[in-house]
Amino acid sequence: MKWIGLTGNIASGKTTVANVLREQAIPIIDADQISHQALRIEQDRILNYFGNGILGEDGQIDRRKLGEKVFSSQKSREVLEGILHPLIQKKVAEKRALLESAGYHWAVYDVPLLFENKLEDQFDAILLVIAPDKLRLERLVDRKGLTEEEAKQRMATQMDPEQKKTKAHFVIENDGDVDQLRERVLAWKATIDSKYS
Structure with missing residues (x-):
């Protein structure tokens, strides 16, 4: 079975990506x-x-x-x-x-701190979800109820997304709406299905 790491910085949309994959009957192990x-x-x-x-x-x-x-x-x-x-x-x-x-032919391990914990060698492939910092900050303040200072502090504890991009096999940019993100996830899934099934 191929083992795929799903990661992304806080408030990047990684959970939405995992949920779309779950809807498609892809097994997800959730680190959180x-x-x-x-x-x-x-x-x-x-x-x-x-x-x-x-x-x-x-x-x-x-x-x-x-x-x-x-x-x-x-x-x-x-x-x-x-x-x-x-x-x-x-x-x-x-x-x-x-x-x-x-x-199962492939499964996903949803792990937020994949690169920070140096887990990349454990996976056959890694999918990174990224979103603009401004959007991530807004999500943390609006949805998680954090102050702007708390949100920035949490964002600062994680590796820079640009650095993560150099280590990931696949990158999904979450810079649009949920429907756009869903389309990108389904396109990625089709690629993985053809590669690993």
């Missing part, structure tokens, strides 16, 4: 979903480092509070990744093995 599970499983270890100040009213880790700490400190980000990544890698390997045994 797995990391949310890992967050719950590793809550005690995370609290030991970050303290109870990151808890929400429900007694669970408030991802926004945790994000404030993690996105403002490289060391905090590294500690969190050190706690979560081994479990995430194990879960992904299990899901990938299930898809392979089910006979």
Whole structure:
């Protein structure tokens, strides 16, 4: 089974691309979903480092509070990744093995920090979704409810999209509306189907 990495900087439209592929019955493994599970499983270890100040009213880790700490400190980000990544890698390997045994020709691993975590060697191909910085900033402020400063801080923690373009096998530019993005995704899917099916 061919293994394709799907990545893109925050608010680039990567989730929309993944959803279009899901609608086309392409198996998608979602790193964010797995990391949310890992967050719950590793809550005690995370609290030991970050303290109870990151808890929400429900007694669970408030991802926004945790994000404030993690996105403002490289060391905090590294500690969190050190706690979560081994479990995430194990879960992904299990899901990938299930898809392979089910006979899929290709599958997608949706992973936001693919290049930042130096995972590119794990894939047969990488699809990068990019969008103009101005549009990404607007999305973060309007849709995620971040302040402009918080949004810029999060954007700054990721590798520059131009640098990522040099490492990706395929690039989809998300600089139009949803219908244009959908057309581009379906055209890309047709290319992959003809290559890997």
